[in-house]
Structures are given as C-alpha cells and as structure tokens.
Amino acid sequence: MKLTFVFMLVFLTLYCLHAREISIDIRDSDLDLSLEGATVTSPDGTQVLSDAQGMAIVIANEERAQVFVITYPGYSSLRIICRPNDTTLQARMRLAGVLENQELVIEARRQGKSDAVLGQSQVLTRDTIQQSAKIGLIEDVMTAIKMLPGVGFAGGWNALPSIRGGAPGDLTAALDGFYIEDPYHWGGAFSIFSPNMTQSAKLSHGIFSTRHGDASSGLLEVSSLDLALDHVRFTTDFTTSAFEFSFLVPYQKKGGFLLGGKVTYWDPFVALAGLIVPDIAISVSTAPFIRNAFLKNSLQLGDNVEWQLNGFIASDGVGSKAVISNEEKTVKNDINFDWLNVIGFAYTGLKLTPDPRLLIRLTLGLGGKHSNLATQSLLNGEFVYSDRFLDDWDMIDGVADRLIDGQTGYSISSRSGDFESIRGQLNYQGRLDFDVDIGSKFFLALGATENVTLPSSKFNGSSWQYFIDQFDPFTGKPYAQVSERVFDSDTQGNTFFATGAYSLLSYGTADDAVRFELGVRLDHYYILGPPDSDFELDTKIAANPRFSLTFDLFDDSAKQDRLAATIGSGLFSRPTSQKNLLDKSFNIQSGQLGPDRTWTSVAGIELLLGGEYKFQIEGYFKYGFERFYFEQIYSASTLSIQPHFDGESIIWGIDLLAQRLESRYLDGWISYSFNWTRYRDPQHQAANGSQYGAGSGDWYWPDFHRFHSANLFLNWKPVDGFSLITKLSFGSGTPQQQTGSVNAMAARRQDGVIEEFYTRTQEYSDSLRTELSIPLDLKFTWHWYDKDSKVRSEFYFGAENVLTNLYEPKGATAYDSATGEEYPGTVSFSVGIPLFSIGFNWSY
C-alpha cells in the first residue's frame, strides 16, 4: 500500500511536470455567444464546465497532442486538438442538425439589398444576370432587366425601355448608391453596366423607399461585385467583340480591392479588313468601340469604421464615312459621322457603426460626362426633273413645256451641311444616411442628399432646309424656298441644385408576417443661370409621402409556402430633363415651376410554393401632374418654344410573373405586362400639336407606349454542365402616325433655280399602331471544371433574333425625300439575319 502511494505520488509529480493549463473559449458559431455550462472532457475522463464567459480551464499534456471533447445540450459535440504549444483554444459549437437537407438553397428568403420586395422591386441575382445578359455583340445587364415584369418591350440595341408607362429616359440609375445621369453607350444602345462587374441589379418600380429621390417611373440600382470575401476572385471574358476582366483581392478579411474593365476589339479587325477590302477602310473612320474601367476599394479602418473608394470611367465612339450615289452616278453625297462619349465618376464613403443599433453612412462623389457628335455632308450632282415632278410642277414657270425655266434639270455643287454638338456635365453628389434600430423590430432612417449639376453645351453648324412658305402664282400651290441655316451656340448652361431630405419608419423583416414602411421625402430644386445671365429660379418644394404595407395571408415555413399581399401608395418627383433649356426669356416666376410629379398606388399578391415556384400579380395606378413640357409654336419659317407646367398623365396596368426559382434542371420565368398610358399637354394649340403629334390639349398615347409586353426566359439544363437558354419576347405595337401620300414639291433657290423634292403629311393617330414584335434568342452554354481545379470554364454560342428572316415587324412606310420612292419602314433593330455571338469565360 505504501509502495503504491509512493508510486502514484511520483507519477503525479512527473505528470504535473509535463502539464499546463489551457483555457478554452466556447461559443455558439452563428451568434458568437458564450456558452455557459458546456462540458469539456479530457482524454483521461476528467470533466470541467465552462463559466459564464464560456471559458473552461483544462490541464493538458505539454509533450503531445490531446483531444478534448466538448458537449452542450442541443449542439453537436465538438472534438478539438490541443497541441504542445497551444495556450488557448477556440471552440465554436454548432446546433445539432442531423441530416438536414436544406443546403445550397440559393433563393432562400435572404435580407439585404439583393432581395426583391413585393410591391416595390424586382431583383436579378448574379447567376441570373450571367445566364440572361451574357449574349450578343455587347453583353449588357439591361438585356436581363428588359425581361422583367413592368418593363415595356424595347427590342434589341435599345437600353431605354419604358418602365410602367414612364418615358424611356425617365429610368434613374445608380451604381453602388451613386446616381448616374445617362449611363449609356452609343446614345442608349447599351448601358454601361456589364454583367461581369455586377453582383445584383434591382429595379424598383413600385412604392420604393423615400431614401431615393429624383425617380418617378423607376430606379435601377446596380451593385458591383461584393468585396466581403475571404478569397481572390478573377473573371476574364473573350466575347464576340470585347475582352473583359475583373479581379478581386481581399485584404485579409479587412476589405478588398476590385479592378475590372472592358475593351472592344473591333479596331484591329476593321483595320485588317481595310487592308483586304479598301472600301471598309474608307467607310469606317473609327471602328465602333466601348472601353471602360472600374475600381472598387473597401477598407476596414477599425471595428466600427469602413472606408470605400470607387471609380468608373468609360468611353464609346464610332465614326463612318459614306458615299451615296444614284444609279447613274450623276449624284454623289459624302457623309461623315463621328461620335465620342466619355463618362466618369468617383466617390468615397464612410460607413460607421458607433453602436450596434446605429449605422451612419457618408458618401461624397464627383461625376463627369462629355459627348461630341459631328456630322458633315457634301452634295454634288446633276439632277434631271422627273416625270412625276413635271406632272405636278411643269407650270411653275408658266409654260407647259416639260421644262422648268427652259431647263431639263439643275445642278448642285458643293452643298455642305455640318453639325457639331459638344455637351459636357459635371456633377457633385453628397449624402448622409442614419439607420437606427429602435427596437421591437422598428427601424428609423433619416438622411439628406445634395446633388449639384453644371452642364455646358456648344453646337454649331449649318444645314440646307426647305421651308414651304411661298405660293405658285400660276397654280396657287404652296412651294418651298431653299435656304441655308447657320447656327452657333456656346452656353455654359444652368447650374442645378437638387436638395433632398427623408425620414422613414419601417417595421419587420422579410420573415415577419407584417411589414410596413412609412416615410416622407422633401425634394427641392434651385436653378442658377450662367454668369452674366441674371437668371435664377427657385422651385416649389415637393413633399413625397409614401406608405406600403405587406402582410402574409398564409405562411408555412417548413414547406416554404407563403402567400403575401401588399398595398401601397406614394408621391414621387423627378425634375424635368429639359431644365438646361430654361432661361430668363421665359419669364418663369419663382415657385411656379416644380418637378414632374406622380402619385402612384400599387396592390399586389405573391404566392411562393415550396420555395421553388413564385407567382406574382401587381396592379398599379399612376396619376402624373405638374409635368413640364414645351409647347412648339410654328410661325412662318420659325419655330419657338414656350414652357408649361400642367402636363398630366394617367397610367394603369397589371404585371404578372410566374417564376421557377433556381433549380437543378429547369428554371426561368414568364412575365406579362399590360399598360395603359395617356398623356395630355393642355396648352397645345390644335394646329401645332404636341411633341407626339396630338393637338388641342387632347389625351394622347405617347410614342413609346405599348399595351402588351411579355417575356419567356427558360433555362434548361438537361445534363450537368450544359444549358439551353431560350428568350422569347413579345411586344405589341407603338403608336404610328397617319401618313398621307408622298407628293412632289418644288423649292426655289436664291439664284431662282427650281429644285425637286418630296414630302408627305404626317399626323397623330389615336388608333394606328406598328406591328407586333416577337424576337427569339437562343443561347447554348457549356461550363466545366478541370479535375482538382477551381477555375470555371465556360463557352457559349448565342443567336439573337433568330426569327428575323421569317418575320419582321413593320411600321409606317418610309420615303426618300429626293426621289419620292417609298419603302417598308422597320420598327426594331435588325441587320436582316440573326445575330450570332460567342463567348469564353474563365472565372476563379
């Protein structure tokens, strides 16, 4: 016994000599909460409990690794290794989830800026954008946006759709919260938002938050790639016409850096083609190009401060030279066209969380834009009076001899027409936002925004015009005078100050049965004319209260079935886009002008089945008032404009969406939008007509209006790694003008020579429409990973407008003003054959 005791004492002493204390910090992995009372079992069976701070002190061997087992009720047991050099250990316990089957569900109800909200917005995720927008000569996020419910059919090469009856240019766009005016390439053919730089795109066209001003028909918020990552990401694309890349490097979990860009590569192809076919080198003076680069930088400056610096710069352009001749080569018209557009902006922001319940965001930014459009034409030729012309005008010289003033024709020598427009704009933006969690699921937000715009414009040139203001003394018919008009304007433009302030109270999160948002926004605009203009204009303050309520009628979280309804109403405002044209001569009084206003009401219902199928129906009514418009007043050979602020619009519609969310074999959606939009410009005189042709203050269909727009987007994945994507769109016709017959007209030059030209009457029609459009796009995608590789490879082959050779919608006929020849007019972009595109993509 004594011997045993001595032996044990020696053993324990030796053991203690090789032992030391280890502290284990035990927490819940999701909530980061300390777990008190967790049991830690040592290899020798000794058990200790964690204290109130979740700390447990255990004795560990100094010389070899040991395994400790930690258990806690409701959590999976955890085994952690204590190695010889360890002094503290972190134990993160997870709730027991035996064989749970809900993983990798992408379309779960997630909160945040990427979530669609019934009655407010539609959202496209990065995956959906990659599938639906990466097709065509230029890959563009708007390609996907145009397929959403509430978006009117726009057709190809047009990134300016009408959103719920709004004018195409009324869509307000923002990149990571920075507002961008006119974010388009090639005059609106494509947007500046590339799918590769985009994490998500949110289109708000319902009762969206009072955080956002200067938007009435819709707000497009594009979020660039997320920097909240702990890994490098790289994407590179070679497509039909462009090379793109994006490159993201995290700063050891303290932020990240994203650099990306795009450059089209038609330049070398055009140059090469020009060597083989000289006509190409002659006719393409600048190959069409788009170039852009963007930078996003985020840095965590402390536990509660995050700093951001973002920038974007882009340019696009095209130049052409055309020589148009008649069949006999007796007439030649040389036409040059050049377009250059540069957009750039940079902004910085601070995100502060001084308290877990308070978020403060400060953003300051600067944007700029410059566009240059130049055209030149030079006409030379010998013209012979046609029989058609002589049938009508032989008597203009008082002699019926099939000659005019004894001549069979006339000549035009070096008649040049030039036009150059240079537009620039500088824009300063700042905003301050406070978000406060005031408890019990209530959130309060307050903020203010300031946006200062300094535009400038310069245009000059000359053109030859035919003004019908003479009467033939022999026939009594009106005829025209040919005259050259020279114009030259260089203005700094009006400086525009837009100030906004908002408050907002919301209740509930996406998972709550009842959610509501109540807020008010005040917007004020002040216009300051150029120096020496003695022009300034204060405008009416627009108060925009908004309210929306969403509630679940049924919710079975286990099955992910949910039926929700929403109602909402609110006022929205947007300053007129023609504000730069205002000056002192219009004699507008302070307080007389305000922004265009819209009162919008929305009701909707959404059914989610099994977390897999979504059905949504939304109805809306919008009344537009205090809309700015210019009355066009014609007098003899002059045109003048007069501003008015009493334009009205009545818009209503229904949007339907049936969607199968991200699925293994087949997903996609069908959207349908019915829209009824009537505008009214009360001050228009009957004879003059509105800008769209309607006269005497009548209600009229705006020229972009379509009753029906529908889209089918189908992503079929028959085998792993292959997708067949089908995009079928449908758009009913837009208003078409009533045209008269094409008539020969005579025009007298200053030297007395009579020229021949053709004209026809065109007037607004309330019933005529262009034919319906049905473009069908197909895309085949293969994607794969090499063994043990994290690099995703993808190849796609796309065909746009594959039905173009079978059917092409027609509008009113067009005619040649020189010959009077009529030919079918088209209503959408088409090159006569399907447009094929390919793309290679590698992403890490």
Add this chain to the structure above:
Amino acid sequence: MKAKYFGNRSPLIRFCLLVFVSLLGLMTGSCSSLVGFGMNALQSAVSDAPQLTTLETYTLTQEQTDFKLELAQDGQKVNYLVLSSNLVPGVKIYGLWQPEHNQAELTKWYGFANWPGGWSEFEESLTGQLYVSFGEGLVSIKTKDAIQKLELIKGRIRLGNTIFSQERSLGLLSLRRTRVLALVEYMQSAEHAPNDSQSKEFRDYWTTYLLPELSQAGKAGKTVYAEGVNWHSDYSAEILPQHLAQLRDQGGILRDWQEAYDWLLAEYSWPTFLAVLDQGLSLNLLTKHQ
C-alpha cells in the same frame, strides 16, 4: 472521329474548322491552367494560412496505389509534410515534419471536390503521427500514432457564380459532411456492392442502386418530387434505413452524389487508407524533384 466531323467538307472549310477547334482547345486549356495557377498562388499569398514552399516532391507507387509526398516549409522555416493518394481522391494530409525523427505530427485533412456547377473545399482537424523513412529507391510510410479525423474547421463552397465562405459555408459543409458520413457508413456496410471504389463499376453500381430514377423509366407507386426528380419513396424505404430514405426522397443524396462524389469516395476509402498506413508500406520511388 476526325473523318466523321471533317471528312466530307472542302479542304478550306476543314482547315478552318481544325484551326477553330485547335484555338478553342488551346484557349480553354491554356487559359484555364494559367488562371488556375496564378490565382492559386495569389490566393495563397492573401490567405491567413501559412504559405508553404515545396522543397522536395516524391511520387511513389505500389501496385494500384499511387502516393505523392511533399516536404515543404513555411515562412518561419517550420517543416511540413503533405501526403496525397489516389486512394482518397481530392485529399491532402498535412503534418508538421520532424526530420530528425523521420516523423510527422498530423494536423489537418484538406479535401476538394468539384462538379460542373461548382466546388467544395474544406479542412478537418487531424491527429496522429506518421513515420516516413527514405531508402534507396524506396520510401516507407507507417502510422506511428493512430490517425483520427476530428472536426470541420474551414471551408468554402462555390455554386454557380456565388462563393460561400466563413461561417455560412462552414454550416453548409457541416451539414453535407453529416450526410456524406451517414451515406458512406451505409455503403461500407453493404455486402452486395463492388469493392473497388476506384472502378467505374463501383460508381455505376451505386448510381443505379441509389438513384435509379435518373436512368430508368418511372415505376408505379408513391413518388415524392424533389430536385426535378420523382423519387419512389417505396423504393427508398426498401433499400435504405429510414433517415437515408428520407434524404433520398428530398433529393439530398442526388446532390451529394453529383456535387461531391470525390468527397464521398474519399470518406468511403478513408478506413482502407488508414489500414494501409497502419500496416505500413514500402513504395517504389518513381520521381523526386527538389
């Protein structure tokens, strides 16, 4: 193959097609490799894990079993041993290498599995010791202290264009690990299946057995729709224990099978791999790079 696709066309078209296909192959192959190489290096540079520089690489073989053994060092001159084998695809075993004792204190189990829609990578903590000796043309490896896999400690998932990381991915991977281990346990206990987990027969057998709905016409009986497939629940109940039958009916087995087959295979073969190491093996040295 060449005659079938190019045989009946004019020489010019054949030439153009060949150039196009060659370029396609070249671009996809080289770009993928280049991007992978560069990004892996960059990821290592920005990762908070120690960056290892490989000092020596041994490729070893014995009958059908291939091993790759790397001796590496981190920035603090700490020596590491990295072991991989075709027995456990996608897996690398890391240990602290003690050259003076010819042994490695094992630290972690790195696993990787990809499929056309994404990938999973994960690390599990590991205990145990390996004895490694280098002879003339031979390398011997044997377990010194029992090897034991413990917990998932790190991981990432890419699905489509989305990458999940940190706690979000750890939670998802933890669930997948639980499911994979449950299915593997069942597969290992099955006596009716082929033994050679490396063979095509093995994969085909289990695919047909566990997921017959993918290749066969529907049978009569009660079905449950999930993941785009009508699962025959009677069949599930007939072949699988209750918890796995439920998992099959929910499409969970399909997802794991398609998205993480290498992981599943690695877990299936892990006991065999351990048994081989316990027994000890002498491997023929094929190549050695320094």
